[in-house]
Amino acid sequence: MKQLVVSTPPHLKTSRTTKHIMIDVCVALLPAAIMGVVLFGLNALYVVLLSVASAVLAEYIYALIANKVWKNVSYFGSFWKQFDFTSVVTGLLLAMVIPASVPLYYPVLGSIFAIVVVKMLFGGTGKNVVNPAIAGRIFLFISFAAMTAYPIAKDFGLISVIPPVENDVTTGATPLTGILAGSTVKFTQGMLLNWLFGFGMGGCIGEVCKIGLLLGYVYLVVRKVIKFWQPLLYIAVCGLMTVALNGFDFTYFLPSILTGGLLLGAIFMATDYVTSPKSDLGNVIYYVALGLITAGLRQATGIEVVSFAIMLMNLVVPLIDRFVPCVPFGTKREKKAKEAKA
Amino acid sequence: MKAIKAKYAFHGVHVPDKKALASGKPIENAPEQDVLNISLSQCLGKPSTPCVAVGDRVKQGQIIAEAGGFIGAKIHAPVSGTVKSVTGSIILENDKLYETDYLPPLENPTPDEIKQRVGAAGIVGMGGAGFPTFVKLNPQDKVDTLVLNGAECEPYLTCDHRIMIEKTNEIAEGIALLKKALGVENVFIGIEANKPDAIEAFEAFDFIQPVVLKKQYPVGSEKHLIYACTGRKVAPGKLPASAGCIVQNVATCLAIYEAVKFGKPLIERVLTVSGGAVKEAKNYLVKIGTPLSALLQDNLTEDAEKIVCGGPMTGVALKDLDKTVTKTTGGLVAMTVKETNVEQPTACLSCGKCADVCPMNLMPMNTEFYTDAGDYEMAAKKGGVMNCIECGACAYVCPARRPLVQSIRKAKAEIRKGGNK
Numbered sequence: 001m002k003q004l005v006v007s008t009p010p011h012l013k014t015s016r017t018t019k020h021i022m023i024d025v026c027v028a029l030l031p032a033a034i035m036g037v038v039l040f041g042l043n044a045l046y047v048v049l050l051s052v053a054s055a056v057l058a059e060y061i062y063a064l065i066a067n068k069v070w071k072n073v074s075y076f077g078s079f080w081k082q083f084d085f086t087s088v089v090t091g092l093l094l095a096m097v098i099p100a101s102v103p104l105y106y107p108v109l110g111s112i113f114a115i116v117v118v119k120m121l122f123g124g125t126g127k128n129v130v131n132p133a134i135a136g137r138i139f140l141f142i143s144f145a146a147m148t149a150y151p152i153a154k155d156f157g158l159i160s161v162i163p164p165v166e167n168d169v170t171t172g173a174t175p176l177t178g179i180l181a182g183s184t185v186k187f188t189q190g191m192l193l194n195w196l197f198g199f200g201m202g203g204c205i206g207e208v209c210k211i212g213l214l215l216g217y218v219y220l221v222v223r224k225v226i227k228f229w230q231p232l233l234y235i236a237v238c239g240l241m242t243v244a245l246n247g248f249d250f251t252y253f254l255p256s257i258l259t260g261g262l263l264l265g266a267i268f269m270a271t272d273y274v275t276s277p278k279s280d281l282g283n284v285i286y287y288v289a290l291g292l293i294t295a296g297l298r299q300a301t302g303i304e305v306v307s308f309a310i311m312l313m314n315l316v317v318p319l320i321d322r323f324v325p326c327v328p329f330g331t332k333r334e335k336k337a338k339e340a341k342a
Numbered sequence: 343m344k345a346i347k348a349k350y351a352f353h354g355v356h357v358p359d360k361k362a363l364a365s366g367k368p369i370e371n372a373p374e375q376d377v378l379n380i381s382l383s384q385c386l387g388k389p390s391t392p393c394v395a396v397g398d399r400v401k402q403g404q405i406i407a408e409a410g411g412f413i414g415a416k417i418h419a420p421v422s423g424t425v426k427s428v429t430g431s432i433i434l435e436n437d438k439l440y441e442t443d444y445l446p447p448l449e450n451p452t453p454d455e456i457k458q459r460v461g462a463a464g465i466v467g468m469g470g471a472g473f474p475t476f477v478k479l480n481p482q483d484k485v486d487t488l489v490l491n492g493a494e495c496e497p498y499l500t501c502d503h504r505i506m507i508e509k510t511n512e513i514a515e516g517i518a519l520l521k522k523a524l525g526v527e528n529v530f531i532g533i534e535a536n537k538p539d540a541i542e543a544f545e546a547f548d549f550i551q552p553v554v555l556k557k558q559y560p561v562g563s564e565k566h567l568i569y570a571c572t573g574r575k576v577a578p579g580k581l582p583a584s585a586g587c588i589v590q591n592v593a594t595c596l597a598i599y600e601a602v603k604f605g606k607p608l609i610e611r612v613l614t615v616s617g618g619a620v621k622e623a624k625n626y627l628v629k630i631g632t633p634l635s636a637l638l639q640d641n642l643t644e645d646a647e648k649i650v651c652g653g654p655m656t657g658v659a660l661k662d663l664d665k666t667v668t669k670t671t672g673g674l675v676a677m678t679v680k681e682t683n684v685e686q687p688t689a690c691l692s693c694g695k696c697a698d699v700c701p702m703n704l705m706p707m708n709t710e711f712y713t714d715a716g717d718y719e720m721a722a723k724k725g726g727v728m729n730c731i732e733c734g735a736c737a738y739v740c741p742a743r744r745p746l747v748q749s750i751r752k753a754k755a756e757i758r759k760g761g762n763k
Contacts, residue, residue, distance in 0.1 A: 005647050005684060006661050008748040010734030011654040011675075012357060012497060013683040018691060018741045084688065126689035126742070273693040278707055280698075321708075328729040329352065329702040330565065330575040 018125070021225055022085035028219040029092050029268065032212035036205035039153035039198055040100035044205045048095040051107035055091030058115040059083075066120070086125045090114050093133035093268060096206025097261060097307065098140065101151040106144065110136035130314040131272045134307045141307070148303075153208050155200030195258045207261040217267045230276075230287055231266040237291025238262060245299045262294065265306035275314040282317075282324040289313055345541050345552040348532070348570040354558035355699040355735045357497050357655065359536055364500040364616040364623035369508055371627050378420055378631030379666045380406070380432045384464075385472035387413030392428040399424050401443035403607050406432055409464075415474045415669075416464035418607035420629035431666075434631065445605035456523040456602060463601035464669075465608045469502075469562070469591035470652055472670035475598070478590070481583035485524055489571050489582075490517060490531035492540060492592045493555055493562030496653025499673040501612040502592050504625045506533070506540040509596055514547045516595030519602055521549065524588060530571040531592070534561055559655060560733040564589045566701050578729045593672075608669055613637075619646035619676035628667050635663035638674060648682050650675040655734045687743045696736035696746060702729050706736035710749040718760065721753040728757065 037045045063079055064070040094110050114136030119128045141147045194200055198208030206213075221228045235257050242256035243249065257263070270276065270290055277286050290313050297305040382389040388410030400406055400419040407417040419434060422441040427433040445462060448455055461476035469491055494502040506513065521529055532553045533541045544552045553571045555561045565576045567589060574585040582589055593611065600606045609630055616623040620641045628637065638649070650657040651665065654675050696706040709725025712718070721727050730750050737746040 002644075002646070004649055004659070004661060005682070006659045007648075007684070008745060008751065009650075009654070009656050009658070009732075010738050010747065011648055011650050011657065011659060011677060011682055012738055013685075013743060014739055014741070015683060016741055017685070017743065018688055021691075021693075021741055082688070124689060126691045273691040276692075278692050278694040278697060279705065280694075283694075322724075326703075326705050326708065326724055326726040328578045328704055328726045329569075330577045330580075 018084045018086075022089050024220065024223045024225050025089050025268070026085065026092060028216035028223075028225070029089075029096065029206070031215040032206045032209050032264070033092065033096065035198060035209035035212040036096065036100070039208060040151060040205055041154075043104075044100035046104055047098055047100060047102065047107045047205060048092065050104055051095035051098070051111050052088055052091035054108040055087040055094070055111040055115050058112045059087040059120065062116055062120045084125055087115055087119075090119065090132045090136070093131075093206075094136045096264060096268075097133070097137045097204045099147065099150050099203070100205050101149065102140075102144070102146050106140055106147075110140045113139045126274050128274055129318075130311050131269055131275045134269055134311050134314070137307050138311060150202040150204065152202045153198050153200060155194075192254065192258070195255075201259075203259075204261065204264075207264045210258055210263055213263045213267055217263075220267070220271075226267075226271045227283075230271050230283060231263075233284065233287040234266040234270055234291050234294075235262060237288050238266075238294045239291075241292050241295030242298070245295060256295070256298075260298075260304045261306045265294075265310055266290075269307070270310050270313070275317055277317055277320045277324065279321070279324045282320045285320055285324075286313055286317065289316070343545065343548055343551045345545055345554050347554050348556060350569050350573050351556070352566050352569060353699055353701050353703065354556075354560060354566075355739050356557065357495075357559045357738060359557070360497045360616075361500050361503070361536065363498065364614050364625055365503055365537075367500075367504075367623060367625050369501075369504050369612055369625045369627050372629070372632055373636055374436070374438065375629070375632050375636055376436055377426070378423075378434045378436060378629060379633060380417060380420070380434060380631035381666060381668050382407060382410075382417070382431055384417055384630070384669045385413075385415045385466035385474050387411055387415075387474065390414055390417050392432055394425050394428065394432070396425055396428060400434070401441045403442050403444045403605075403609060405607075406434075409474075413474055413477055415466050415476075416462065416607070417630075418464055418609050420609040420631050432631075445601070445607065447605045448602050451519070451522075451602055453523045453525060456519050456598075459601050460523075460598055463597070463605075463607040465594060465597045465601060466669050467591055468593035468597065468611060468670060468672070470656065470670055470672055472668075475590070475594055478588060479520075479523055481581070481588060483581075483583040483586065485583055485586055485588050486526050487528040487530065487572055487574075487587045488517070488520055488524060488526045489568055489587055489589045490529070490550075490592055490595065491562055491564075491567055491589055492531050492533040492537070492544075493567060494537070495534055495559050495562040496655055496657075496673070497559075498616045498675045499614045499653050500616070501614045501625055501672055503537050503540055504614075505596055505612055506537070506592055507543055510543040510546070512599045513592050513595045514544070514550065515603070516597075516599030517547075517550060519598055520590060520595060526588070528572075532561070532567050532571050559735055559738075560701055560731070563701060563731055563733055565731070611667070611669060611671070613667065613671055614673040615641065615676075616673065617646075617650075617676040618678040618681045619643050619649075630667055630669055632667045633663070634660070634665050634667065634674060637667075638663060638676065642676055643678075645678045646676045647679045647684070648677045650677065655738065656732065683743075685743050687745060690742055690744055693741060695739045695741065696744075699735045699739050701733060701735060702726070702731060704730055706730075706746045706750065707744075709753055710744055710746055713749040713753040713756075718753050718756045722757055725750075725753070727753045730754070 069075045114132035118132040118135040201208045294309040390407035423437040465475045704726035712721035
């Protein structure tokens with residue numbers, strides 16, 4: 001008999017590790033990414049590939065420098081062994097929130113900033129304070145004006161013959177900007193379908209095809225990566241807040257949630273484990289606050305602010321975690337008994 | 343009575359039960375041993391004190407050690423033979439005559455007689471914790487409900503399952519004795535849904551209410567079993583008696599039946615030998631003091647990586663097979679590398695899965711965070727570590743493989759140390 005392993009219980013562990021969860025997130029992002037490439041053409045594909053590749057490469061080079069093993073060629077083996085796919089997720093997410101028409105060095109810059117500055121310098125996986133992809137987007141957004149020039153997606157015209165937005169520029173505002181600026185968009189059923197598939201919509205690569213995002217949402221819920229109510233809570237609160245801010249005009253509800261980056265942000269970015277609260281109660285606070293801030297800031301600024309709202313709430317998460325109390329099983333009964341005695 | 347479904351739900355995790363390995367194997371007698379080594383720590387509380395001397399000849403069932411304190415239990419000779427040593431543990435040489443010296447059988451015992459007999463027969467909780475049953479039968483609070491634990495939620499183990507279907511009538515009579523001793527009205531038996539044959543077997547008795555428990559770990563935890571069966575919650579830091587309940591394992595009921603009916607003390611128990619690294623899984627009826635090596639030695643395959651005494655979720659990983667069977671040993675699980683998923687821990691993602699599955703609604707990630715930082719006060723406050731039942735559900739589900747139970751134990755030890763100053 002060989003030497004036995006001794007350890008603390010439990011001696012059984014689930015086979016699902018961090019790596020599996022991250023691969024699941026990548027898979028969930030694929031439908032929206034593929035639709036992005038279909039709708040925006042080859043440039044979108046280059047952006048996605050460059051973003052992912054530079055994110056992984058940035059992590060590898062950082063690891064080489066941080067571990068002082070840059071002369072050691074065989075280090076790649078051990079890097080790959082502990083590679084947990086978080087940087088692939090970051091790169092993919094970042095590409096989803098970049099317009100397809102940007103110069104190709106944008107995604108590279110954004111990925112390097114996201115991985116090196118936001119993630120690795122704070123201590124790597126699990127230690128980052130804000131979502132790296134969001135920080136990367138904001139970094140690009142406030143640096144380059146081209147980040148706000150959204151190309152219009154191809155309109156395959158299969159669903160509807162009505163042009164969704166009545167303007168004649170090829171690049172410019174997303175439909176959301178139009179709504180926020182007060183243009184009265186006549187809402188029709190055909191438009192809803194166009195919005196869902198992203199045909200003829202302006203926007204970033206991953207955010208236009210809502211069907212793709214919803215497919216990803218279903219996949220994540222089925223694989224138990226996220227809880228089903230988390231994005232729904234955010235989206236519902238944001239939609240209702242927009243309605244309330246516009247004098248309870250319910251025609252704003254669907255446009256406010258089906259345009260812009262709300263779905264992408266709610267499903268993939270706000271739900272990031274590291275930068276969202278740990279407890280259920282904390283999560284309720286987090287998503288409600290996110291919804292309120294997003295709707296409020298959208299109304300006040302007239303630009304798409306989902307990423308700013310998420311980054312803001314990311315910074316508040318440690319406070320929420322500190323505030324949420326731990327209530328052990330059976331405590332309630334004791335309280336009730338005390339009240340009954342009193 | 344017709345089985346009912348458990349109405350009350352709590353957090354938990356679904357662990358693949360792997361019971362099919364051994365659940366079809368009938369109980370068989372363990373190989374006869376020439377020498378038995380009986381540990382003096384057979385239950386919670388102080389170790390027992392030997393009351394025989396080296397060279398004494400003892401009969402099967404004779405008392406060889408007295409309880410070491412109020413919380414403690416008597417130990418009886420599992421076989422007849424000669425005492426070889428009494429230091430540290432009692433070593434008994436088996437003369438293979440099996441002359442018995444049992445207590446007198448009781449006909450129609452009074453409640454007090456039953457309680458006395460449970461103490462005299464050295465019966466302890468056989469589910470794993472090993473709390474002396476005599477102490478448990480004399481609760482401080484008024485008790486109106488008896489809950490039988492037939493959940494056996496630990497993966498691999500099937501010993502309780504086997505006795506429930508092979509010795510249903512004996513267990514039911516043991517339950518009737520317990521009911522009489524405690525004077526309770528309601529009797530529930532909680533059985534996990536993966537043992538339909540056991541549930542059906544107990545439907546035949548009209549004073550027992552079988553409860554079908556959801557397949558979930560840790561449904562066999564005392565507090566959660568009470569909640570699932572009765573809807574009563576035991577407050578943190580309180581005993582089940584405070585909620586008017588007493589929980590007994592089915593194996594304990596069998597021991598009580600045998601002690602009252604035949605006067606036979608607790609000298610043997612059923613245990614499961616299972617796991618991916620055994621050639622053939624078995625359910626053994628084994629004498630207390632049998633060396634573990636005798637049960638496993640010829641049955642192990644080459645790739646045994648870990649051998650666990652007890653269930654794989656809460657059991658102790660053994661360094662070697664020198665230990666012997668005690669009254670609380672419910673199983674021996676030999677596992678391969680593939681089964682254990684031994685991997686290096688990675689960084690915590692704050693995913694909150696540990697808090698989602700914690701049956702006590704605690705926050706293990708906070709405990710670990712503050713324990714690593716050396717702030718045990720915050721670990722107790724934010725992680726609720728002192729209420730932890732150490733079921734291991736958090737560490738099972740952790741995608742980053744954090745050693746959460748280890749941190750929890752460290753925090754508990756440090757907090758207790760601080761409290762005693």
